[in-house]
Amino acid sequence: MKRLRFLFLAPAAVVLAATLVAPLAIVSVYSFLSRGAYGGVTEPFSLENYARLWDPLYALIFWRSLWIAAVSTAICLILGFPLALFIAAAGRRKTLYLSLVILPFWTSFLIRLYAWIFLLRDTGLINTALQALGMIREPLPMLYNEGAVILGLVYGFLPFMVLPLYATLERLDPSLIEASADLGARPFQTLFRVTLPLCAPGIWAGAILVFVPSLGTYLTSDLLGGSKTILIGNLVQNQFTSARDWPFGAAASLALMIVAAALLLAARPSGERML
């Protein structure tokens, strides 16, 4: 038994060690080193890279990332809750409606971002249509700003909010809603004073599942944000490619990892049920 178990676990363990554990360990070490003359890493060990994260230029990038992730999460909650309510009350067609939420999530994220570029850019569909209708003269600047990034994140991560909300609503005891109605509450009163508070675990899980990937996003801000909307993910990518300051990029990665891991650990029970 022991031998079989070892043989079964060994390949996965080796791959995980080589593609996850060792790489993260190396990045952790690099984050305490200094930048070498030709873009490599060199001694001495220092905390310099972490100190630089507090530099106003980089602190601003961190704040902007937190802010954009928070706004996206709030919008996902506002848009996702009624959708989850609709699906939970849909009876026999639940599975279909749920699949319609999940399906776009599995179809290439890159292509879905391109779809928004196609719609939003100066000569895109929306501007062309509005100009043809004579509603605007100059194209509206809809792309390459914070709003476009938030739109892309909401579009990309809405399923992460809807799924846990739906799962909690599904398990909700319907007699509680009936009791509220019997005691004279109007539908909206029931919604805000009974259903919503009972959904707190789902809201919490959904919020973290949207917030964490939004905080670490790279592609959305890269394609929809333009050069002015730099987020942590873009900072990390830039330090490892064109800027070639790996130790600083490593420190930024680690800071991002720690925030993400702490939030996910806080949500671990509800997160695991999702899987």
Added chain:
Amino acid sequence: MRRSLAVYATGAYAFLHAPLLILAAFSFNTSRFTVWQGFSLRWYAALAHDRELIESAGNSLLIAFVSTACATAMGTLAGYALWKRGAAWISGSLYLSLATPEIVTGVSLLAFFQWMFRYLNLRLGMHTVILAHVGFSLAYVVVVVVARLRSFDPALEEAALDLGATEWEAFRRVTLPHLSPAIAAAAMLAFTVSIDDYVITSLVAGVDSQTLPMTIYALARRGVNPMLNAVSTIVVVLLGLMVLLSERLRRT
């Protein structure tokens, strides 16, 4: 309230699906510009002559097939072993792999490969991309396989052992057949995440391993291009069918 919810849901579904539907519609446009001028398949015909797109699509398929085969085999065995008895170190790593932001996974793999290359005479290329893809799709496979094993009665395996089967025979002849739909679903999931990945791949790819998402990214950066609409439509339709099939298998 029911009615207003239904109206709202229609709007929400339009928000989720309209962008891709519009993108697909314009792949059949005669004009190169974003003005509808009539139906045509010319952009699909043009795809057949685009060397870069065809080559990178070939690379993507090769990478996806190889990494899916490896990740599915390893993930199934590991999932089975973990179901029998947990191993905190491995489940912790799997959870970490799902939780790590893609960009962080990408740069750390890049740093790790470059460090290894100091001792090995290798460069970034197909092998580094495939290794990276096996790594990040492994967790998806384990999650799907373990979920299926939860509905499996361990007494069936014990009965096989009592009847004289070895551990391996019991796994091979009793448990594995029960798992087969989940394994197929897991493989399709791994294939989807592999063929779709841009962030990690672009960091660990070499000159000979440009993938389809890398080509799509470069084209999207240059602006709107009806040929890109055509490629996107093909990819979205194929991936969509695959995901639907995978969901169906997961539920049987």
